[in-house]
Amino acid sequence: MSVRRLAKVQPDSFAFSKATMQKAEWWIAKYPADRRQSAVIPILWLVQKQEGWVSEPAIRAIAALLDMPTIRVLEVATFYTMFQLEPVGTAALIQVCGTTPCMLRGSGELMRVCKEKIGPKDQLSADGRFTWQEVECLGACANAPMAQINDYYFEDLTAEDMAGIIDDFAAGKAPQPGSRVGRASSEPEGGAITLTDPKLYDGSAAKPIKTLPNSAPAKEPA
C-alpha cells in the first residue's frame, strides 16, 4: 500500500443528495447526540456511494455534519483503503485480489487483461469509465481467482471471463456476479466428492449410545 493522499484535482463543492442525507440521518440517530462522530464511517461510505469517491469538499462537509475536526475525518478516510480518494470509473471499479491463493490460481492473468483493456493500475481509464486496482485478500479464497467489481464478487475467473465482463460493462450491460464455474458458494468445484452418502444426513447412520463419555463422576482416589 502506498501513501494515501487526497486527489490533486478536487471539485469546488460537495452537497449531500436528499437520499444520502436521509440515510446519514438514520445512521446519526443510532448514536447518542454527543457521539455523532461515530457515524463517520457509514457516512463516508454513503458519500462514496453518491459520488463514486471521497473528495476534499466532501470530507469538510462530513466534518461539519458530524461536528468533528476535519483532520479526524481525513484520518478515517485515509486509513481505510475502501474509501476511494481519487475519482474512479463510472462504469466499473474493478478490484482484483492479488493475495496468495488468487495469485496461485492466476490473478496475474486477470490483471494482465485489465491492464490491456483499461490501462495502468490505479488510474482512471482514458474514457473515465473504468478503474482497476490490485487489492489485498477479499476473503473468497475458495473461489480464487476473484475480483470485486463495484458492489459484487466475480469468482472463479479466467482471463477470458474478465475480458468478457469488462466488455459487458463497457457495453452498458450488467454482467451476472458470482462464480463463473457454476458454483453457488464455496463448495468443491464439479460437486462434492466426499461425504456424499445420503445416509449421513438422514439420521439413519446414527447409533444410540449408552452414556456420554466422561459423564460419570471421577472416582475418588483411594
Add this chain to the structure above:
Amino acid sequence: MPVAKVNGVETEFEPGMTVLQVAERAGEEIPRFCYHERLSIAGNCRMCLVEVKPGPPKPQASCALPAAEGQEIFTNTPMVEKARKGVMEFLLINHPLDCPICDQGGECDLQDQAMGYGRDASRYDENKRAVEEKNMGPTIKTFMTRCIQCTRCVRFITEVAGVPDIGMISRGESAEITTYLEQSIDSELSGNVNDLCPVGALTHRPWQYHYRPWELKKTETIDVMDALGSNIRADARGAEVMRVLPRVNEDINEEWLSDKSRYAVDGLTRRRLDQPYVRENGRLRPASWSEALGVVADRLTAAPADRIGVIAGDLQDAESMKATLDLFRALGSANTDCRQDGMAVGGEAREGWLFNSGVAGIEQADVVLLIGTNPRVEAPLLNARLRKGWLSGDTRILSIGEAADLTYEVEHLGAGAKTLSKLPKAATDALKNAERPAIVVGAGAIAGANGAAVLNAIGALAKKVGVVKDGWNGFNVLHTAAGRVAGLDMGFTPADGGLDVAGMVKPGALDVLFLLGADEVDTTGSDAFRVYLGSHGDRGAHGADVILPGAAYTEKPGIYVNTEGRVQMAERVVFPKGEAKEDWAIIRALSERVGHTLPYDSLDQLRQRLMGDHPTFGRIDYLVPAAAFDVGALGKKGDPGEGEFRSPILDPYLTNPIARASATMAELSAQRVTPVAMAAE
C-alpha cells in the same frame, strides 16, 4: 492501599495507577516514547514493555496496563531486555541516522534510549522509508522521516490546546503526522509539541540550526510575557539568549509554555538600546551616562514636584519600581502610576487586584464568569487550565464581553456593562448555587472612564452570589502585565492628589514625564520633557528626550509578582547590552544626582528595603492563601455605563517591546491575527 511487587520489592499504589506508574514509584525507570503523564494513554510505541505475573507469558505494555493487587512486575528480566531491544530495533528501522545534523541531537529520547537498548549495527538492508516534510506553521519545523508515530503531538493539540488540527493519516508503514491540508496550527500553545516530540520530527522552527544543546548555559528564571509568571529556563550562548523552555511548576504552567513566552526571545537581540541618548535640536544623539543622567537630574530638580511624574511599564521588576517610587516620593511627586492599561484597581485590600483562586485553583471552580477578558490571548496557560476544568466536566463557564473561541464551551451572556447590571437570573442562580463560584475580571471591563464603577458593580455581584466565602475566594483579576501586581503591591499608584496615567499624558500636565519601561501608553500628546528608561527602541523611546538604556528581563535579577500574588525571583541569564545597566542601578545613580540619594547600594539592600516596607515581597515562591475581604467595597459607586467590554490586547503577539522586536512574533501575528482581523471587517 493495594500492594504490588516490583522486582520483588513490595510497593504500595493508588487504585487506578498503571503498571508503569507503580514501577516508577518503586524507583524503576521505564523507557517510553508515547506515554506522557499529562496526556491520554496511547500505548503505541511499545517501549515500556515489562513482564507481569499473573498474566500471559509475554511482555506487556506497562503504560496501558492497570496495576492490580498482588501483581508481580519485573522490569529487568532477560525477556524484558530482549523485548525492548526488539522494539528499539524496529523503531530504528525507518529512523534516519542524521543525529549529527538533527536539532534534537543531545536531548533526544530516542538517542538516549538507543544507548541502552540499541544494537551496535543495523541488520536492516532495505531502503528506509522517506516522508515528505509538512507545514505546521511558523513555530514548528518538521522532519517527518524521523517521526516514530508516538502521537504525543496529536494528543497534546487535541486535549490540552483544544485545537484539534494535527492528526495521523494513512496507516501502517505509510502513516504520517500532518495537519489538515498542511494548514498552520492555530494554537497559542503550539510550541509545546516540539518539546513533547521524543525525536527530532518536530523541532523549534525559529531556532532551527541555531545551537547545539550542550553549548548552552542554562539559567532558571521567570517569564514576563504575561502575568502568570511561568517558570522558564533560559538557555544562553555567550551574550545571547538562544531559547526559552518551560520548567515544571505544577501551580502555574505545569510544563507548558505559550508561544509568545517561548519564541519572543529573538526580540532580545533586536532594536536594543545599548547606550544613552540625548535629544538635541530634535534629533537623538549618543551621549555618555554622565551627560544623560545630568540632563535628567537638571530637569527633575528644576521642575516643581507636582509637575513631574512617572509611569512604570509592564515588564518592570519590583526592585526598579521600588527604587523609582522611592525617588519620586523623595522628590515630593504624587504622580506615579504603574497601570498602563488604566485598570481601576489598587489602593484597598490586596485581594482586590489578585487572582485569588490561584492559577491552579481555578480548575476547582465549578462555575466561572469571565468578565471583559479573553484568557486565550491574555494568559494562554490559564485558558488551558479552564479548558482542563471544562473537560473534566466540572466547570461551567459563562462570559460577558467579546464572544471569542476559547477552545471550550462558553455561555456568552452579553457584550458589556449593560449585561452586567441586568444579568439573567439563570446565570446569577448558577453562581449562587455553585460550591466554588469564580469571577475572572479582565482589563477589558475595568479599564477606562467607567472602570471604577464597573469594578464596583462586579464587586456587588460577587458579594451577592457569594464568590468570596469561607475557604474559597473566587474573585480573580486577570492582569496582562508581569510587573503590575508588584507595582500595585508597593503602591505604585497616584498618591493623594496625584495624576494617573491618563492625566499624566495630557498636554500641559507635566514638565518631566519619566517612562520606566512604559511603552504601551501614547505619550505623543504630552509636551513634557520625556525620559525613557528601557531596553528596546520602541514606542516609549521614540518620543523621548533622553534615553537611558536598561536591562531586559533576562539581563537582571529581579522579583516579579504574578497575577495570583505569587512572588518569584528571576535570575540574570546574560549581561545587559553595551553600556546598558540594570534598571535599579540607573535610578540609584540618578537619585544621587538629584540630591536624594536612595539608601541602598546593592540589590540585596534594595530587596531588604522592599521586603521591609512591603512584607508580601518576602514570601518567595509561596502563594498566600487568599483571605476573605469585602469584595463589595471595590471600585467606586457610579454608573457603569453601557459600553462593551473589549480586551485591551488587540494583537496577542505584539504586546510588549520585546515581542514587537521579535521576527517570530511578527510572523505569528501576520499568520494568526491579521487574517482573523481582516475576516472580521
